[in-house]
Structure formats: C-alpha cells, structure tokens
Amino acid sequence: MNTSSAPRYTDLISSLPKEEGILEPYSYQYQGFWYSPVGMQGIIDCQQHFQAHKNDTFLVTSPKSGTTWLKAILFALINREAYHPQDPHHPLLNKTPHQLVPFLELLKPSDYDLFSNSSNRIFACHISSVSLPKSIMQEGKIVYLCRDIKDTFVSLFHFSNKANFRPSAISLEDAFNLFCKGVTLSGPIWDQILGYWKESLERPHKVLFMRYEEMMQEPHLQLRRLAKFLGKPFSQEEEKSGLPDQIIKLCSFDSMSKLEVNKTGTLVGAISNDSFFRSGVVGDWKNYLTAEMASKLDQITEKKFRDSGLSFTMLPSI
Template sequence: MAQNPPYKICFVPKSKEEKEEDEKNYKRYSEIVATTFPTAEGWFDVPIYQCQGFWYSFEMAGVGPLAFQDHFKARPSDILLASIPKCGTTWLKSLAFSIMNRKSHPPSALQQHPLLKFNSHDLVPVMEMMLYNNNLNGNRIPNLDILPSPRLFGTHIPYTSLPQSIALSGSRIIYICRNTKDNLVSWWHFINKLRLKNSLEPMKVEEAFKMFCKGTSSYGPFWEHVLGYWKASLEKPQSVLFLKYDELVIEPALHLKRIAKFMGCPFSSMEDKEGVVDQIIKLCSFENLSNLEVNQTGICDVGIPNNAFFRKGKVGDSANYLSPEMLEQLDHITKEKLHGSGLML
C-alpha cells in the first residue's frame, strides 16, 4: 500500500528550535530508561525494561511511554481504546472506528471504506508505539492538535501510567480484556511470527508460559494491567467502559450498541431498522478483515506484517497448546490475583 496512514499528518515540519527541543527530550528519556529502569530477558532476544511496575519492549515502543505521558494533551471528546496486547485490540479498533465514522464512511459502502485500505492499527494508532515512539518517529513529538474532534487513539499503557491529562479532561476509555489462557497463547503465536520475521528461533510454549507467569510479558503483568482498568471502570463508569473479548464474540450486536452509546454516538432506531449494526459487525468480522488484501499482504506502520494480527480469533483455543498442568496453574494464579475484585476471567 503506497498511501501513508492518516495519522502521519501529525508529523508536520518543525522549526530548528522545535526539532532540537524534541531531540533533547528523547535523549533525556533514553538516558532515564538506560540508567534507572530495571531490565529483564525479553521476547525478542533483547531486554525489556520496567517502568512504573510494568514491562516494555524498547524495540517495539522505544521510550514512547515516557514521551506519551509528558506530551499528550487530552480533550474531553477523546476516546482511548486500551488493552494489553492480544486481547481483541484489532477487532475493537475496527468496530470503534466504524461506529465513529459511519456517517462519512457507511459500512454498506465497502468499496470506499478505509478498512479496505488500512489495517485498523494504522487508522487508530497506538500512542506510545506509533505516535511517540522515538524508534519510529525520528525523535519528533507529533502535533495532535491538527486532528479534528472526536479523536480516536489506542494504547497498551496500564491505567496507572496514563497521562494525567486524560483523567483531568474527562476523556473516555474503552478497555478490552480476554481470558488469561487465550491471551497467553495468542501472544506466544504473535511473538513467534515476529521472531521468524527477524530470523530468530521460535520460542517454546514452556518458555512463554514461564515468562508470562512471572509477569515479564510486554505491558505485563497481565493481571495487574487488567485490574487497573477494571477498578477504574467501577469507580468511574461514565469514563471507563470495560469489555470482555469472550463476551463480545458471543453477543456482538449487544456490545456494539453499548460501545456506540458510551462513545456518545448511539445507533438511532432508523439505523437499527436499516441493519447498520449488522453491517458493521459483518464489515469488522474476523472472516472479512483477515481476507482483505491489505491484511494479507500489507505491513503495519510499525513494521509488523498485517497478517500477524489475525490467527483464529477463537475462544478456548489455548487448550490445544497448553498442558493440563499449565491450564490449572494459570487458573490458580488468575483466581488468586483477582480475588475480591469482583472480576472473573
């Protein structure tokens, strides 16, 4: 695909002074990561670093989390799609983008729809990976002010590490999680696709299991990440909507209407009669998205092949890869971690 992702317009030309200031900031962030943050063995044969209790890949996010925290200025109309990787992020982005833009890009007009031209991650960029990532943006702070409202962004940052401006502005957050076992297996498959691309030996599932349970997976520990958003959704339900991938699979229409209402653009009775909800579900279905040319042959702007974001999309597939002992241990850890929270996965 020759076209640049829409968010690229945020990287406008800057003055010499502005460029120097950006480079100064990124140099400072890099020094902080290199000298003060703990590190551990990563999933790509390069270390990961721990920031504010969670683990990040320098290769995939650079120092983006720190730049995102310092420089993002939220608006009340902003909507942030949050998740830990491999919990249905691609699907949620496709659904939310289609809901928000259904007037200008009707889901029935398939030939012109942006989802046919771009992977959903290029339409809803991950803030710390695609907008503030020094490895990708050349040490430039994006100018997000030029984007019209409402703005739709994605993030994998844990709730407690989000920029303060998000809470202060009243921006809305939609968080999606998944059952622990399927998340692990999906992440393991995803990582092995990337390892193969980088000429690395596949990681054994036993090794992935060990690192996941220790919490040293990207943006992990998994349980603390999920709990952060879960507690926020209980405390501020008007600001944080908590979704479960497993439930979205079973009743997509019900949850699509919940999402639209939460976003401030509910479906009208006329749209309901005209089948707009079903059209969006069909447009964003795993079967449709995974078979699009852009998702079979294209490459996401962070350098990941788009087909890596699609595998099966099934609930319970982890039982085909994890031993009974592994499944039992993950259930035990999950029960222990979530005890007393009211959340069940």
Template sequence: MESTIYNYQGFWSSSRAIQGVMACQQQLQAQDSDIILVTTPKSGTIWLKSLLFAIVNRKCNPIFEQDHPLLVQNPHDLVLFLKFDLYVDGQVPDFSLFTSPRLMATHVPFASLPKSIQNSRTKIVYLCRNPRDTFIPMWPFANNLRLDNHKDTNSIEEMFDHFCKGVKSIENPDKALFLMYEELKKQPKIQLKHLAEFLECPFSIEEENCGVVDEILRRCSFGNLRNLRNLEVNTNGKLSAGVANKNFFRRGEVGDWKNYFTVEMNDKLNHIIEQKFQGYVLKFSYT
C-alpha cells in the same frame, strides 16, 4: 534491536518505549472528545478497532459503502496507536491531522496514561480477555517477530514461562467502559449498542431497522477481517514500527487455549490468576 526489558509502573517494556511513555505523559494534551482504546496485546485489539471506527465514522463512511475504509485499509492504520517512540525523538505527533473525535489506542495500562487523559472527559474503552486465550495468539505472534529479526523461536513452554512471569476499578461509568472479550463474542449486538451509547453516538431506530448494526458486525467479523489478509496492504504492508500487517489476523475463538494447554500449564495460570485478581469480581472460565 533492543532485547532488555524493564518493569515500569507495573508493565514490561523496552527502555526506549518507556522514555516515550514518560515524554507522552508530560506532553500529550487530551481533548474531551478523544476516545482511547486500552488493551493488552492479542486480546482482540484489531477487532475492537474495527468496531470503534465503524461506529464513530458511520456518518461520513456509511457501513454499506463498497469502498469503505475497512475494506481497503488495515484497522491499525485507521485507529492509530499512541506513538510513544516519536516523543523520544522529539517529534510530537501532529494531532491536528486527526478528525474529531480522535481515535487512539494503546497497550499501556490506565495508571500510566498521561494525566491529561485521566483528568479530562476522554472516553476510555478497556477490553479484557481470558489470559489463556490471550496467550495462545501471543505465542505465534511473538515468534513471527523473532523470525523477522532473525532470531530463534520459542517453544510454547518457553513462551508460557515468559508469559507467567511478566483492573482499574471503574468509579465513573461515563469515563471508562470495561468490556469482556468473551461477552462481546457471546452477545455482539447487545455489546455493540452498549459501546455506541457509551461513546454518545447511539444507533437510531432507523439505523437498526435499516440493518446498520448487523452490517457493522458482519463487516467487522473475524471471518471478514481474516479475508483482509488477501489485500495488498495486509499481505506486504507493515506498521511504522516494522511489524508486518499479516501477523495480526487469527481465529479469535473463545476457549482455543484448550487445544494447546497441558494440565500443568492450566493449573499454573489458574494459580496466578487467582492471586492477581483476588478481591475483584472479575472471573474467567477454567474449563
């Protein structure tokens, strides 16, 4: 497995992945009906994938179904990542297999998305999370990947050092929706309805009265998602990249970083956040 990473257009990645991003930038033809979820790793991706899938597909897959796809499949298999590695091998993904609207996800920042996405009416949902709480699940996740590849794990101090070394301004509200993870946790019903309105498939009064919104939130809650670890697909299944599905489920709590950070770690990251977000209205809690 490739161990060297490079800084390309402001993000760190392997040379193979960067080749895939470049090829995808040139070849992907976005559709106006596409929906792209953009996140940093471990910022709530699997949760938002579940919510997006439930919202967009609630007509063909009613949320009250006992065999709903979210009960039998991993959310990563329902909302696929843009397969940059396929572009490297010259295998352009067969997007005709996707039903409209096409749901896709990526960890690539907005500036590196294909121009066809930036220049179309494609909907972009960007999820941002407090960097402290992003780091905490990233540490065991990265160590699990290292163990899978027979490598030594990193201590929290080593991983934190890597994390520290490693926001698009929204001018068109119809194009991109900027979600804060903490607000989604604090006011899930309000944020879910806002998300559905942005995706142009708002909940009807009848749906709200029948409890559709509440059931989506319940079925996509962290408690239910964690219970999915008991499914065969999540116990022994893997993504096409070889990452075990069981690695994707955690508690998802706001402020969990306080149980792990030292005062020095918090001060260091506070300084980095202040530098990186200087001039932006985006604020994260320090306590």
C-alpha cells in the same frame, strides 16, 4: 523522543530492572509494568507531551486481546455518518485498523499534530492505568478490552515468533514462565486488567470494561453498549436499516482477514499485517497448553482477582 531528551532516556533505561522479553530480546520495568525499549520511550513521550481532547476515544488492551478487531469496530461505529459500513470505499477496506487507529506509544510527539484537527480522534495503547497521561483520564473516554488469560498468552506466543524481533524463536515453556512471572509486554497482565477494572467501577462514565468473549457471543448487545457509552447510541432508523449488523459484518474476522490490505504490508515497517489475523477463536489455548499450565494460569488469576469482584471463570463459553 526529541534529541535533547535522549541522554536522559538512556540514563533512565540503564537504571531500570531488565529481563528477557517474550516479544523482544529484553523488557524493562517502568512504573511497575514491563515494556519494550521502544514502547517505553513512547510512553514517556506521551506522558510529557500528549494532550487529550474532550471527544477523544482511547482503546486500551493487553496485547493479543482483540485489539485489531475492536479498533475496526470503534472506527466504523464513531465514523458511521461519514462512512456507511456498506460504502465500497470505506476506509477499512483499503487501510488497516492500525493505520486508522494508531498506537499512541508508537507515535512521536510531532505526530500528535497530524490528528489535532479531528473532532473524533481514536487512539489505542497497551499502557497501564498508572502510566496513562493524566489528560486522558480527565478528557477522553477509555474502552478497555480484556480476554481469557490463557487465550491471550497463546496468541501472544504465536505473535512473538511471527514478529521475529528476538534473535531466536522463544519456546512455549520459556514464554510461559516469563508470562507467569508477569514479564510480558504491559504486564503483569493481571495488574493491568485490575487497574482498569477498578477505574471502570469508580468512573463508569469514563471507563468501559469489555471482554472479548462477550463480544464474540453477544456482538449486537455489546456494540449497542459501546455506542451508548460513547454518547453515540443507534437511532431507531439505524436499527431498522440494519446498521449494527452491517458494522459487525464489515469488522468481522472473516471479512477483515480476507482483505488484501490486511494480508500484505507491515505495521510501522516491522510486523506483517497478516500476523494480526491468526484465528480469533475462543478456547484455542486447549490446543497448546497442558492441563498443568492451564491450571497454573487459572490459579494465578484466581489469586490476583480475589476480592476484586472480577472473575474470569464466569465468562461465557462458546
């Protein structure tokens, strides 16, 4: 945010609803969703200054829904002509997915120009559909990834205490209560998911709705679906050479978590890179949530998604 707009931002944030945050000390409600002060500043900046290009790809997620994994897949898929997945100097071997696919709301307006000459720009964000810059919906293609609500919560809880942004660690019970109230980064999570679900139904050529569990169970099918949506389907030659398998292997949790670049260093000088690779397991919530907690989240999900045509109870089990 530029210096001249700082007073206006200060006035705005002081007027917004404020609650304790799961990831940070406080969250603020902006345009119906909860964000950290830094994230909200970035959203306002990109609403005012970011201009999408025709060939842009945007990955949108709720935090801890498989963002890092799909960032890597998108980069490898879109740039496969420039960087073969078996290239020993592939960028994903010495840079993190977050360096190669930046979070839009963590960029400053002056950073946008760094990507202006690229013909295949890829950005990620946690921004709700109602708060996305209008040019993104008009020009770019959006890939939306969601995950089982219970696993998303458990992953967020662990990540929050690993990030250590709060003055003290948050308990599972306190984090759960805030999450159920919808007071979580880019939450309520149900409203964010529904927003992009509806966009995907209304504009299937612009918004692709994906699920983490389907990516895990059917990686080849989902990779081909993703490639086709982006207008970059695999050729017969690529299929015969095993290119889809090579991309999946390069971007797998097992491969990426072992790379030195993903085990050391920090994202934007704050969050350790290794905190983005905890387990990636489907159903890990069973190790942390009581039956009552799981039931409550399922009940909220069922109520929120009723009559939408979207059901998480029908997700594949692994």
